[in-house]
Amino acid sequence: MNEFEIQMRTIRNLMSYAVPENRLAEAEDLLDIYRHDRIALDLLQEFYSFLPDAHNDWVREILLVRRRRGMFLLAAMTETTGYLYLVSGEGVEFQGLLADGPWDRDLLDFFGYSGREQFMEEGSSLDGYQVYEPMDSDQDICPSCHVATGELHELGCPVEVCPWCGGQFIYCSCRYDQLGIDVMESEEDLLRLEQLLNAQGRIPYSPEQRPTFLDDGPGVIID
Ligand SMILES: [Zn+2]
Ligand SMILES: [Zn+2]
Structure with missing residues (x-):
């Protein structure tokens, strides 16, 4: 098994506890989309290891909020809400609810936001964020x-x-x-x-x- 397959197996195992049974197939479809994407796999592993609201839940979509220099601000969307994560090759950090925006001043600066207000304005004024494309398909x-x-x-x-x-x-x-x-x-x-x-x-x-x-x-x- 290569490292992606090992990580996929770990995540599937975590999912079997976290995802409601009637949603397992959809949750696994999403996992499969990102089978060669370390950034998304790390996010999913973090989500299913430490469910943000500590009850059964599942990710139906991953959105790209912003990216810069190998750092990704991603939103894990569930059926009821969205959770923000900062992900890079160095690891994953949970950043709270998408609807609240990130609280970390340095993080807002890094991604070019003047503040949480701008973050929330953009989030509500845009048509929505793009879906995060798996790395193996993104030439850029x-x-x-x-x-x-x-x-x-x-x-x-x-x-x-x-x-x-x-x-x-x-x-x-x-x-x-x-x-x-x-x-x-x-x-x-x-x-x-x-x-x-x-x-x-x-x-x-x-x-x-x-x-x-x-x-x-x-x-x-x-x-
Ligand atoms: Zn040389
Ligand atoms: Zn490089």
Whole structure:
């Protein structure tokens, strides 16, 4: 089993306790849509592990409220209400009811809201939020670190292209050549590397960087 299948099994198991029996088929259909999407699977696992209102419930739809630099503000919609979640490769944080908007000032800033009032206005004035598209179908999202087209990859993302040699930055040897060292040892080396990278000009994500497959080993050519 791959990691997605393992996570799907975990979520199905949680669902068997949380979802009303006559809704199980629909809840599983939604899960299936996101079978290759780590962000949505993490959200669903969090929802079914810690049901927000602590009673049986199920997610019928996931909406994209906003996304920026690999961070997603998503709404898990149930039959009666919507719950907000902040999701990234780093984890999932519950943010309360969609109808209330997020309370975290930094989070509102990060996503470009002047405040909760603006959030709530937008939520009620728009036709509604879009459905969150599963990652494997969205070309404008880096399949590994989840930044959007034009944004810089998270440092360490295997899809990032090296600005010196054009290879895969986490595997080529340019870092050592640039730093003039044989081994990366300290936080300081990493900071210095980041400065050199920025000075050279990092290459932001674009859809042509999508690998035909993501390999963990060296020697994968991305073009
Ligand atoms: Zn990336
Ligand atoms: Zn290189």
